[in-house]
Amino acid sequence: MKAAQINHYKQTTLTLTDTPVPVVGAHDVLVKIMAASINPLDLKIMAGGIRPLLKYHMPLTLGNDFAGVITEVGAQVTAFKVGDAVYGRAPKDRIGTFAEFIAIDHTAIAFKPQNLTFTEAAAIPLVGLTSYQALHDIMQLQPGQKVFIPGGSGGIGSLAIQLAKHFGAFVTTTTSPQHFDLVRSLGADKIIDYHQQNFADVLTDYDAVLDTRGGQDLQAAFKIIKPGGHVVSIAGLPNARFGKSYGVPVWKQWLFALATRPLSRLEKQTHATYDFLFMHPSGQQLTILNELLAQGTLRPIIDRVMPLDQINDALQYSHSGHATGKIVIEVATTSADQNAH
Incomplete structure (x- = not known):
């Protein structure tokens, strides 16, 4: 083959x-x-x-x-x-x-x-399961909560926006002006032109952030999160909590903790929670998404x-x-x- x-x-x-x-x-x-x-x-x-x-x-x-x-x-x-x-x-x-x-x-x-x-x-499959596990399993997103999902016209963003709206959240995203109509049609409630504004300068008091970029954008997410909020990243660094839950060796958990020390400080300062998501395959969760796809709630x-x-x-x-x-x-x-x- x-x-x-x-x-x-x-x-x-x-x-x-x-x-x-x-x-x-x-x-x-x-x-x-x-x-x-x-x-x-x-x-x-x-x-x-x-x-x-x-x-x-x-x-x-x-x-x-x-x-x-x-x-x-x-x-x-x-x-x-x-x-x-x-x-x-x-x-x-x-x-x-x-x-x-x-x-x-x-x-x-x-x-x-x-x-x-x-x-x-x-x-x-990958973007659907990533979005579901971030928004449903980890964040446990509730109706009326505010979630920031950057890159709304990308692979993850375009699916995560739809799923977050299904869960009843208020969704904010970033994209270029030529994609405003698209992300609005997917359910975005607030749209930021990232060429003109930094999300950390205009957003505040968010319940959850789905970070897809890591680095400075991940650290900036803590500027908009509310106490008790949840930052989930698919692009940042795994922390000790992730290592423990996945059963990695203790020495590697220590390395994770060392590498994410700045994020741990931000967690404490903001009274928020940071989790790294390493998405896992699940035919059962795909079956759940099937129903939403059949209803037209989600579309690729x-x-x-x-x-x-x-x-x-x-x-x-x-x-x-x-x-x-x-x-x-x-x-x-x-x-x-x-x-x-």
Whole structure:
């Protein structure tokens, strides 16, 4: 099968190569991938930025989420059958969706929403699960609360805004003027032109912030958070609380605590809570999102669709930061596959 791989960290382009079709374990299904989506995490893995949390063996097939059709089921799998159309986010230690096939644990997938094409469905898993786990599981966002979600026209932002509105929150975001109409249609209540204003200068008393950038933006989030509020980051640094909850060695928890000492000080000063989110795959949570997608409460925002043999052009465009919503990689298409469910 064709697969887009790196042979070492800091490799700037992927190599499209022939590799064996993955072996299916007892709890796995083999999926013919129809489409996959690009996420900033792919670029971070290529650059070696994920190594403090997880080390990969090389060569490594990249890609974290997908939609496709099951072609084989493991001996212990009863919830799915050959021919089912599914989508999912691959477990972190078994990524590889920029390929024609993937073997994946059946608990990480869900049936593809029937009202979405494979291309549309592939745009959902990583950003959908990240948004759900941040807003629902960690923040426990309540109706009437104020949440700041920067980058409203991006992959995470465009989905998180919709989900936050479903939970009844007042949503503020940042974007460029040309995207005001889009983020307003997604449910944004307040929009900041980040070219003209710094969010930390105009916002105050927020219940929650979903940080997608880290660095100075993450520290600035504590300027707008209210006492008892919650800052959740997918781009910052993991703290000792994260390390303990994930069972990492004590020495690494100590390193996390040392690296995030400035954030810990901000927590104490603002009487807020900081959590780093390392999203986990969940077929069960995707099934919850399926209902919202079927109702039209959530909809994927797709910037462009590109074939697998243009994966490097797609990654370069993603790196530019100009994408509106998701970039989807089309791996295979047939009319029969499009109608599978």
